[in-house]
Amino acid sequence: MTTRLLHLSDLHFGRPYLPRVGDTIPGLAAELDPQAIVVSGDFTQRCREAEFRAAANFLKRLPDVPVLTIPGNHDVPLFYRVLDRVRSPYAFYRKYINEELDVVLNLPGVKLVGLNSTKPLRAIKNGRISRWQLEFSAEAFADASETDWRIIVAHHHFAPAPDYEGSDFMPKAKRAMDEFNRQQVDMILGGHLHRAYVGNSLDVYAGSPELERGIIVVQSGTTTSRRGRAREREKNSFNVIDLEATEVRISHWLYFDHIQRFCEVSQHRFPKPSRRALDCDV
Numbered sequence: 001m002t003t004r005l006l007h008l009s010d011l012h013f014g015r016p017y018l019p020r021v022g023d024t025i026p027g028l029a030a031e032l033d034p035q036a037i038v039v040s041g042d043f044t045q046r047c048r049e050a051e052f053r054a055a056a057n058f059l060k061r062l063p064d065v066p067v068l069t070i071p072g073n074h075d076v077p078l079f080y081r082v083l084d085r086v087r088s089p090y091a092f093y094r095k096y097i098n099e100e101l102d103v104v105l106n107l108p109g110v111k112l113v114g115l116n117s118t119k120p121l122r123a124i125k126n127g128r129i130s131r132w133q134l135e136f137s138a139e140a141f142a143d144a145s146e147t148d149w150r151i152i153v154a155h156h157h158f159a160p161a162p163d164y165e166g167s168d169f170m171p172k173a174k175r176a177m178d179e180f181n182r183q184q185v186d187m188i189l190g191g192h193l194h195r196a197y198v199g200n201s202l203d204v205y206a207g208s209p210e211l212e213r214g215i216i217v218v219q220s221g222t223t224t225s226r227r228g229r230a231r232e233r234e235k236n237s238f239n240v241i242d243l244e245a246t247e248v249r250i251s252h253w254l255y256f257d258h259i260q261r262f263c264e265v266s267q268h269r270f271p272k273p274s275r276r277a278l279d280c281d282v
Contacts, residue, residue: 001108001109001244001245002242002243002244003035003036003107003108003109003110003149003242003243004032004033004034004035004240004241004242004243005034005035005036005037005038005240005241005243006029006032006034006036006037006038006238006239006240006241007037007038007040007189007218007220007238007239007240007241008025008037008038008039008040008220008223008224008238009039009040009041009042009155009190009191009192009219009220009221009222009223009238010040010041010042010072010191010192010194010220010221010222010223010224010225010227011039011042011043011044011055011058011222011223011224011225012042012043012044012045012074012222012224012225012227013043013044013045013051013052013054013055013058013224014044014045014046014048014051015045016045016225016226016227017045017054017224017225018224018225018226018236020260021223021224021236021255022058022223022224024255024260024261024262025058025061025062025223025224025238026058026061026062026063028261028262029062029063030063032240033063034063034065034240035065035066035107036065036066036067036068036105036107036112037062037063037065037066037067037068038067038068038069038112038114038153038189039059039067039068039069039070040070040072040153040154040155040189040190040191040192040220041069041070041071041072041073041074041075041117041118041154041155041191041192042072042073042074042075042155042191042192042222043055043069043071043072043074043075043093043097044074044075044092045074045225046074046078047074047075047076047077047078047092048092049092049096052075052092052093052095052096052097053096055096055097056096056097059097066105066107068103068105068112068114068153069097069098069103069114070101070102070103070114070115070116070117070153070154070155071090071093071097071101071116071118071155072118072155072191072192073118073127073155073156073192075090075092075093075097075118076089076090076093076118076120077089077120089118089120101116102114102115102116102133102136104140109147109148109149109243109245110148110149110151110243111140111141111144111148111149111150111151112151112152112153113136113137113140113141113150113151113152113153114152114153114154115129115133115136115137115152115153115154116133116154116155117129117154117155117156117170118155118156126156126168126169126170126171127154127155127156127170127192128156128170128171128172129154129170129172129176134175134176134179134180137152137179137180137183137185138179138183141183141184141185146184146274147245149186149187149243149248149272150183150184150185150186150187151185151186151187151188151189152180152185152187152188152189153188153189153190154188154189154190155190155191155192156169156170156190156192157169157170157190157192157193157219158170158173158176158177158188158190158201158217159173159177159199159201159203159204159205159217160204161193161195161197161219161230162197162199162203163195163230163231174205177201177205177215180215181201181213181215184213184274185215186215186216186248186272186273186274187215187216187217187218187241187248188201188215188216188217188218189218189219189220189239189241190217190218190219190220191219191220191221191222192219193219193221193229193230194221194222194225194227194228194229194230194232195219195221195228195229195230195231195232195235195237196219196220196221196232196237196239196252197217197219198216198217198218198219198239198250198252198268199216199217200214200215200216200217200270201214201215201216201217202214203217213273213274213276214273215273216248216250216270216273218239218241218250220237220238220239221235221236221237221238222236222237223236223237223238224236232254235254235255236254236255236262237252237253237254237255237262238253238262239251239252239253240253240264245272246271246272246275247269247270247271247272247275247278248269248270248272249267249268249269250267250268250269250270251264251266251267251268252264252265252266252267252268253265
């Protein structure tokens with residue numbers, strides 16, 4: 001049995017949003033027929049109510065499947081809106097997207113835990129995961145079976161992109177990664193960097209016996225805005241993730257202006273981290 005996830009991120013409704021790109025997503029999502037959709041933050045550009053309203057309407061146009069969302073740093077008020085930032089930083093997000101900031105989604109053979117990595121009062125740019133959130137994920141995974149896929153979703157990145165452009169990653173990232181490894185997390189989905197990459201936590205946190213298992217890292221670019229960076233400058237992308245019992249296939253899709261549609265441009269295939277190898281008994 002295959003469970004398909006559609007992974008979108010960094011929609012940035014507001015001035016950077018590209019309607020010609022965004023309008024292709026609902027129909028293509030229906031064609032791809034996912035069992036669930038993940039949107040890993042930054043629904044808006046300036047955390048304005050009209051932007052959230054547009055983002056909510058976009059979500060309503062997607063296929064009628066479970067949707068896991070978490071906020072991004074652009075989904076909380078900017079510094080000049082001091083009172084909003086201090087008193088009710090998530091008011092519009094809760095009103096239009098989801099009342100909950102840390103969420104759990106259960107699918108057959110798959111458990112996803114979404115963690116709100118935005119910290120409006122101290123770590124807005126690179127985010128942070130608190131100790132209590134690590135306890136939240138541990139509790140969520142406590143009833144998962146050994147064969148279930150365990151997936152974390154957070155907006156901010158725990159490891160830098162390979163090109164390192166503007167890629168300072170989350171404070172206390174190693175603490176979180178060590179804990180996720182103890183929780184037998186298989187995969188982390190994120191956004192924030194506005195370009196896609198697929199790798200493994202061992203690329204950055206190699207050498208520790210505790211991290212020998214490794215965690216698959218999947219970042220999405222900006223799906224619907226003009227704010228793509230580095231190799232995806234002014235480009236748009238998303239990921240399709242096909243989970244099977246012993247392996248995962250991750251497809252990277254990129255938007256091409258001259259044909260005005262997304263096309264699949266690469267595939268990545270990994271064993272479930274507990275197996276460590278493809279096509280053999282390990």
